Amino acid sequence: MPRITIDPATADRFDDAQHALSGGGDGHGCQCQWWTITNAEFNRTTLDERRGLLRDEMAAALPPALIAYVDGEAAGWVRVGPRTRQVRLARTRNFAASEEDWDDADVWAVTCFVVRKEHRNRGLTAKLLDAAIDHARAGGARVVEAYPSDPNAGKRIPVNDLYRGVLSTFEAAGFREVARPRPGLAIVSLELRSRV
Template sequence: MPRIMIEPATADRFDDAQRALTGGGDGKSCQCQWWTLTNAQFDATSQDERRELLRDEMADAPPPALIAYVDGEPAGWVRVGPRTRQVRLARTRAFAASEEPWDDEGVWAVTCFVVRREHRHQGLNAELLDAALDYARAAGARVVEAYPKDPRAGKKIPVNDLYHGVLSTFEAAGFREVARPRPDLAIVSLDLRG
């Protein structure tokens, strides 16, 4: 049985973050900056500039994500933090049905999962989500919101779009569906006070 540890993405773990983000999908080019920048800002930055933005984020508190290690090797990543720091969320029409005010610092969001190819299909997303909830709770978050895809909706979802997470993982963690902007996209929420 592999040994899994999940740690905050702090500045001293930058190289580990790069390893976790480069195992497949868009993590390497995005550098987990998609939700932190407007569309125009994202399009105006290079991969190297986004990497430096991530480095700066990891030097600030709270760290913007968690890194999963499998037997000591960086294997996965989940972005979790105050929703107000992920500016694109409030500008995304599909998420307008959120029940929470966009300026509420007590609302955190889980927005991005990356799992290296060699560690997929082992339940690592569920482990990352559980750790993200503990992390948010310890930091004083009131609510955690997410925007997962639902492959059960009958529409084939490209693998690169699964960075949102999969609805069934959030349901298993106790999230409730708040809205369904599209058949394959849900808004889910978990009140951490309960």
């Protein structure tokens, strides 16, 4: 049985983040910056600039993500943090049906999963989500929101488009569906504490 640990994506783990993000899909090119800047800004940045943005985020007091390790090797990644720091979410028409105020820093979002190809189909995404929930709770989040794909909605979804996670994984973790902007896209929410 492999040993799985999950740790915050802090500055000293930058090389591990690069390894986790480079194992398949768009993680390497995106550097998990898709949700943090506008579309125009994303299109203007180079890979090196996006890598620099990620390095800066990882050096900040609040890590932007968690890294999963399998037997000591960086194997997966999940972005989780205050939704206000992921500016593109509020600009995405499909997410307008959120029940939460876009300016509420107590609402956190889980927006991106990357699992290296050799570690897929082992439940690592579910473990990353569980750790993300715990991380959000420890960080003072009131609600965690996410925008998973639903492959059971009838239309085949390419693997690279599953980076937001799969609806069934969130449902198994206790999230409730709050909106369905498109047949294959859900908005889900998990309340961690009551509004003060």
